[in-house]
């Protein structure tokens with residue numbers, strides 16, 4: 001069924017499929033920390049323990065998830081910490097243009113700073129009022145509703161502020177550097193000049 005909330009080529013699937021590359025990491029609170037590094041405003045690294053991160057202001061956002069494999073989930077209620085709030089607590093240097101989001105096992109995804117600071121971009125701990133399950137990214141995943149879902153790493157562990165763009169895991173492996181589902185930016189061969197670093 002056509003739905004104005006569905007980007008081109010997407011369909012709604014019942015339930016919430018699990019999609020990712022590699023194994024589901026085990027969470028160990030004593031070994032977990034969230035790091036902000038790279039070109040920070042003060043030149044320092046910023047770290048939060050799991051307890052400290054969980055104490056940051058909790059907000060909710062209702063938004064959709066669009067997987068490049070064509071399933072979409074509409075109207076999910078994500079709970080967690082707004083990406084903007086993290087940026088305010090550990091600000092980037094003025095010359096920062098992009099953010100690399102890092103997850104367990106070296107998974108990464110690159111975003112333009114403006115995608116990272118978008119109103120709905122959020123580090124989610126909850127979905128539908130419940131804690132995320134391990135397969136869906138517990139204890140923390142990024143959600144960037146206006147981009148394809150690979151731009152939102154599950155099991156996220158930190159961000160790197162960058163003064164130039166660099167490709168993340170899928171962006172190096174054939175997926176579009178920007179990944180806007182409304183423009184159907186699925187694959188890197190579709191990139192126009194200026195949409196991504198040379199491949």
Ligand SMILES: Nc1nc2c(c(=O)[nH]1)N[C@H]1C(S)=C(S)[C@@H](COP(=O)(O)O)O[C@H]1N2
Nearest residue numbers: 018019020021067103107136149150153154
């Ligand atoms: N760490 C990590 N995060 C990831 C991925 C991955 O392979 N590794 N895949 C992404 C992709 S392609 C999608 S569609 C969503 C899927 O989230 P879900 O399994 O909760 O539906 O997670 C994203 N986050």
Ligand SMILES: [Mo]
Nearest residue numbers: 067068069150
């Ligand atoms: Mo995906």
